[in-house]
Amino acid sequence: MSFSINRRQLLAGAAAISASALMPWATRLWADAPEDVSQREIHDFLMLSEQLTGKSQLNAKIAGRAYQGLLSLSDEFPQQMRQLIEALKSAELTDMRQFKTFAAQQPDAVVKTAIDIISAWYLGYTGTIDGNLNRNTAQFVTYTGALMYRPTLDATVIPTYSRGHTNYWESPPATIATD
Structure with a gap:
């Protein structure tokens, strides 16, 4: 009995072995992640964020990432957020x-919570x-959505x-509003 293997079978086998080696790592990441946050919590966080930043219609996906980032820093964050909401009211x-x-x-804890939320939105x-x-x-929240770029x-x-083609900066803009 002879055993033969072609290149395609060899590559498929190697890919399968590689994927199976990564499975414990991937499942551990999901197991260690915080439980899904309720939509109500994200909504409350978004409303609080809009009040603190003075910006309306902030992005809900960014709010979810910011909330998760703040929650990863402190398990007490939901209670701190509620305390801040009550203090503002x-x-x-x-x-x-x-x-x-x-x-x-x-x-100080109430002020720190407010500053942490504002920082997440402005710094990203x-x-x-x-x-x-x-x-x-540090945990990434957003890059282009960071509020620090808006002004x-x-x-x-x-x-x-880049806002234009290669070397677009060689010629000065006609006006700030048009470039």
Whole structure:
């Protein structure tokens, strides 16, 4: 009895073995991930985010990623968020230009929660970026959706994204509004 194998069979077998080797890793990632967050929690987070940032119609998918990132930093985040919502309601704060006055009258934990939420939206990540991987807690939320780019979007390019053809920057723009 002779055994023969062609190249296609060899590659298919190697691919199957490789995939099976990755399966424990993939299933462990899913097992360790936090349980799905309810739509109500994301809705409440989105409404709170719109109030804190002063921006309407924030992206719900980005809100979900920001919520998950903040939740990964602290299991207490849902309770901290509820505490912040209650503090905002009791202070009747609707204009974020009054946030500094509001913050002076609140516990540090409430203020920190608000700043963490605002930072996630403006910076596009949660946690702290640190060169030492053991202390790095940053989690990606969004790049092009980060609110920090909105104020100057008509005049600046989001880093690494070209607005035109190759070497488009050689000629100065006719006006800021048209370039």
